[in-house]
Amino acid sequence: MTRHNLLPLLAVALLGAALAAGRGSGKKSVGANDVAVVGDRSISKQEFQKLLDQACATTKSQGQQCPQAGTEKYAALRKQAMQYLVQRAEFEQKADDLGLKITDADVEAQLLKIKAQYFGKGGKCDANCEQKYRAQIAKQNLTDEQVREDVRANVIQNKIYEKVTADVEVSDKEIEDYYKKNKQQYVQPASRDVRHILVKKKSLADQLHQRLLSGADFAALAKKYSEDPSSKTQGGKLTVSKGRQVPEFDKAAFSLKTREISEPIKTQYGWHIIQPLSAIKKERTTPLKEVRPAIRQQLVQQNKQDKMRKWVDETTKDFESKTTFQVGYALPATTGTTPTTP
Numbered sequence: 001m002t003r004h005n006l007l008p009l010l011a012v013a014l015l016g017a018a019l020a021a022g023r024g025s026g027k028k029s030v031g032a033n034d035v036a037v038v039g040d041r042s043i044s045k046q047e048f049q050k051l052l053d054q055a056c057a058t059t060k061s062q063g064q065q066c067p068q069a070g071t072e073k074y075a076a077l078r079k080q081a082m083q084y085l086v087q088r089a090e091f092e093q094k095a096d097d098l099g100l101k102i103t104d105a106d107v108e109a110q111l112l113k114i115k116a117q118y119f120g121k122g123g124k125c126d127a128n129c130e131q132k133y134r135a136q137i138a139k140q141n142l143t144d145e146q147v148r149e150d151v152r153a154n155v156i157q158n159k160i161y162e163k164v165t166a167d168v169e170v171s172d173k174e175i176e177d178y179y180k181k182n183k184q185q186y187v188q189p190a191s192r193d194v195r196h197i198l199v200k201k202k203s204l205a206d207q208l209h210q211r212l213l214s215g216a217d218f219a220a221l222a223k224k225y226s227e228d229p230s231s232k233t234q235g236g237k238l239t240v241s242k243g244r245q246v247p248e249f250d251k252a253a254f255s256l257k258t259r260e261i262s263e264p265i266k267t268q269y270g271w272h273i274i275q276p277l278s279a280i281k282k283e284r285t286t287p288l289k290e291v292r293p294a295i296r297q298q299l300v301q302q303n304k305q306d307k308m309r310k311w312v313d314e315t316t317k318d319f320e321s322k323t324t325f326q327v328g329y330a331l332p333a334t335t336g337t338t339p340t341t342p
Helices: 008-013 045-061 072-097 104-119 127-139 144-164 172-181 202-213 218-225 247-255 288-320
Strands: 034-038 041-044 191-199 237-241 265-267 270-276 323-325
Touching: 034 045, 034 072, 041 045, 041 072, 045 072, 072 144, 072 288, 104 127, 104 144, 127 144, 144 288, 172 288, 191 202, 191 218, 191 247, 202 218, 202 270, 237 247, 247 265, 247 270
Parallel strands: none
Antiparallel strands: 034 041, 034 323, 191 237, 191 270, 265 270
């Protein structure tokens, strides 16, 4: 549930179900025209309804029907809309606590990136790009001002993520422990270049086998008769890794001599004629030094997500006593995981 489909990052960063965890009624009063008060910020009924209307407009623009009031889908839509608005209010206030400043220039720069990505060419947004952008937001019942509100929320989330996770590091020991624990995933099995012809009937396989033994062109026969779409156009050529094919094929591919032509071999796919084209490349384990940078990057990202998730949970608890909902608008108490990568 995003206000519009121009900002997929908001779907990742701003609508986590974890933020609904433990919410309940507070002691602050909610105005008659509001749906909630989050800390020092009021969320108006007009703001909430506008978000629902825009979500429906987006749904219709994609050829789908908007959920009807009273249905489970409509209830889910209302919940997601409220989660979006509540979290946005929380993040705005937390950004102030963290001393973060979000300027109009920040918003403009982020919006320009979005325009260029979806409507521009070569990473730039020209007059045609701007025209496409205007047409799209009009189709989704949005104004440029409303889009900028969402972009600002996205900028806030990104800056919070950067601030909260700035000191995340990964030690050499963590990298080495991960490598040892997951060493099997760095094993490259034995491999071999082969070519084959796959047909459904044994009678045809026998005929082709005899023609090959008589000197017929393997590649030409594969292109004409083989029913394997992944190798047919390459004359039957493919590289196979030991243990990755059906057992009958695997056994023949790694036991035949180079250039030896197999008898027709039956598998669940039909009848194969196989010819190895190269020697077998032995199994190899990629050494730690070659994958260390990739492991470091993976663990840093994972640790950042864990730290951000913890921050989000703390933010949720912090606002529990500061959030009050209008009757009929409260978020149900749920638990979940909030994706936090900006």
